[in-house]
Amino acid sequence: MSILDFGDDEALGRVLSVDTATVVVRVDDVEALRALQVNRLVALQSSLAGHKLIGVIHKITRTALEEAKVADIELGEEAHPEVNLVRITLIGTLLDRDGTRANVFRRTLETVPEIDACCFALEGERLTRFMGVISEVTGGAQRLSLGAYTLDPKAEAYVNGNKLFQRHAIVVGSTGSGKSWTIARLLEQIAELESANAIVFDMHGEYASMVGDGFAHLRVAGPGDIEAGKGLADGVLHLPNWLMSYEALVSMFVDRSDQNAPNQAMVMSRAIVEAKTCFLTTGGHSEVLANFTIDSPVPFAIESVLTELNRLNTEMVPGAKPGTEKQGDFNGKLSRLIQRLEGKRTDRRLGFLFPAAGVADSYTWLDEAVTLLLGGRAAKGGRGGVKIIDFSEVPSDILPLIVGMVARMAFHVQQWSAQGARHPVALFCDEAHLYIPQDATSGAAENAIATFERIAKEGRKYGVGLVVISQRPAEVNRTVVSQCNNLIAMRLTNGEDQAVVRRLLPDSLGGFGDLLPALDTGEALVVGDAILLPTRIRIAKPVNEPLSGTIEFWDRWAAPAAAATLDKAVESWRRQTLIK
Ligand SMILES: Nc1ncnc2c1ncn2[C@@H]1O[C@H](COP(=O)(O)OP(=O)(O)OP(=O)(O)O)[C@@H](O)[C@H]1O
Ligand SMILES: [Mg+2]
Structure with a gap:
């Protein structure tokens, strides 16, 4: 059974001319033409049974015939109906059956449509089904939904959850374009899975709002925690120096x-x-x-x-x-x-590296820490799953050191697990340019870069997936970026960053890059292993919105003065611990 069964009466129009990969379709129904938009998908009848050709609308023109045939100016209106043309680029073939598999999409063109073949708009449920096919999301499998297609809000946009994490993903976009919300949307669905396993490097404490089953919150020991003697049981993570290479x-x-x-x-x-x-x-x-x-x-x-x-x-x-x-x-x-x-040992900001005696210095501590960080959802009485590590109180110069240590720990544990025993884990690297920079400024940054490069190159084999998130892709280590086979690009205005993203797009679709600055907040261009065809998706809101802290300047200035808390801020700054 084909997922795309059209009746001839549903046709938009018929094929007028064909060239290698371009088809021109004549549309007589003006209403139908109005509904069409550039970049929308269409399906065309193929000369082979069980095949449908899929194309993208490239250009829509509405011309009077006399414009096309300048010589023929004598004839009246009646003899000159409008000729509405739609130019389509063919992108692949949908096969009803390929061997034992039903509904397979291939990025190849085995045939071209015949003249007068019917052309149909791909929308609504059919689009959802087709997108399900291209992201290889099968009926019964757990689905990963990003939202809906911009071009057809009724069609839900799925991506292949295996492929998204297997060969890494990168989420880019200017500040405020909706990256954190997109991540929240992903995390929410991950957390629902029975054996979920992910670590989120949360630089601004934004994901503190993501609570519930499947979420765990941790933070790296700050001066206040060390003072209070907190440890793993309180969700406080030390990274003792003996863990360093x-x-x-x-x-x-x-x-x-x-x-x-x-x-x-x-x-x-x-x-x-x-x-x-x-x-x-x-x-x-x-x-x-x-x-x-x-x-x-x-x-x-x-x-x-x-x-x-x-x-x-x-x-x-x-x-x-x-x-x-x-x-x-x-x-x-x-x-x-x-x-x-001595200097480092007495630096209170580095307290997590030099825990007091009795904290993080026993033989079994590492087992506990690893269980907490890398155990799936069932570990620690359901406190595994999506582990969000809050780095908001960590000074930025030591970020590469800490994040690099956690990533290294994850990679080594996976590497030293037996082949069949590896439980896959995804590392979500928010603000990745801060600790996986293109240019290392310290030894710690060099180490972090080396760790992440290694994960980017070899992680797939060991079940470690990266999700690199950055507003400055041009400043993120190039090796890591180039290993990301999935791209979620949100609005991006900086030219240098756009260039990085363009390089990640397949050649034939380089033009999609032109959309980058025009995307709306919460709208993304998604392309890669997990979805096959580049698509523009409006990411749905997460249930628990991240605390992305967009502050309404004008409204706040217009409101009566809030109680001054500046003294608290100053005191927190002194203590390097947020006083709540
Ligand atoms: N999918 C969405 N639907 C509706 N509104 C959204 C969506 N995504 C983001 N927004 C709006 O945009 C604001 C900023 O989003 P977000 O915090 O995700 O940006 P960001 O790209 O992470 O920015 P930064 O790089 O500064 O962290 C949100 O507070 C929200 O109001
Ligand atoms: Mg953000």
């Missing part, structure tokens, strides 16, 4: 411009391995002891590393002559390293 530790603590940098890195690596060995020995983890490397996530006491560094930095060894002493190999060479380490 050796590379990341070095880039954080060793000043590369220091002439002693290579020595410092070497001494530090030795001291860390020693401290980790000590931890494993004390805990009796002999199997890990035999195999671990400096990069293994094994807790160690940073104090003992410092003690060792201090010892070497002041070490005296026996001199050549008996009874004399000379400075040890590293004497005085580690002062800068020690200073930096």
Whole structure:
């Protein structure tokens, strides 16, 4: 059974001329012509049974015949009916059956329509069904709906939820174009799934409003949380320094411009391995002891590393002559390293890296943290599912460090899971230009970029999907952007950003890019694996709107003065914790 059964009487018109991929259709019904719009889809009869050709309307013209035939000016009105022409670009074929599969869309043209073949508008339920086919959303499967097509509000717009996350997606748009709302719409539907698993990096605390089953809220330990001794049970996440890769530790603590940098890195690596060995020995983890490397996530006491560094930095060894002493190999060479380490350790903003004794320093802490972050919806008594991590109180210069650590944790856990045991997880990276920048400005940013590049390239194999969200796609790391096979582009006004998006569009559809600045708020151009055909979609409102905080300037200025809370803001700024 075809999903597109048209009666001949429903035809818009008939084919007048055909060329390789362009068809001109003559429409006699003026009413029907008025209803048509450029970019709308049409279906055409094919010469093969069970095939329908699908095309996009490119141009609509309404001409009097005398304009077309300038020579023939003598004839009267009657003999010169209007000729209404619609130019259509063919984009593919819908097959009723292909082998065992019913209703298959192919982006190829095996036939062209014959002259006088009927042309039908694709709208309403038929459009919904057709879109279901192109996004390979089958009848019984769980559906992922974005909203409705701009061209036909009655037709619901589905995308293929497998393909959207398998090969990454990017959501772009100028500020206020509706990205966060679109994400909320996706998250809501994810959260409903029985074994949902997603992590959202929420930079502005916007998604705090998304509550209910399937949502969990976490935040990275800030000075206030550390003071209060909060931990995982309170939804407070520490990211202890022992989770960092050796590379990341070095880039954080060793000043590369220091002439002693290579020595410092070497001494530090030795001291860390020693401290980790000590931890494993004390805990009796002999199997890990035999195999671990400096990069293994094994807790160690940073104090003992410092003690060792201090010892070497002041070490005296026996001199050549008996009874004399000379400075040890590293004497005085580690002062800068020690200073930096001490400095970071006492930086309250970095408290999450150096938890107090008893917090995040046990062997089992990582299991708990990973269960909370990567366990599906059933984990933690239903507190898994969509995990929203609030970064709104984190200073922007350390964002790449933290986000990179969480992403790295997710990737490694997936990588070290057995093939069949991997439970897919999607990472939603809001304001991605802040921590996956094109140009790294710090060692931490370099590490974050490396992690995300790796996920972008290899994530598919390990079941890690990225959703990159940014108002400045031109400032997001290019490798990551180029690996995103799905694009949700909202209104975009900046030329540089538009150029990035255009490059993601298939060649034949580059012209779609011209729509970018003209899109309405909440309207998106969607293209990619998950939908096949570029389509303009009006994203439906999420049930729980994100707190995107659009403030009405004029109205607020016109209203009576609200109670002044400036002193609170200043105090919060001082404490680096929001006082509520
Ligand atoms: N689908 C939609 N339908 C109706 N209104 C919408 C829709 N999406 C967004 N809006 C309106 O636009 C405002 C801004 O949306 P949103 O916060 O999603 O923008 P954004 O692209 O995330 O901006 P920013 O880059 O600054 O975070 C919302 O407060 C809402 O009023
Ligand atoms: Mg936003």
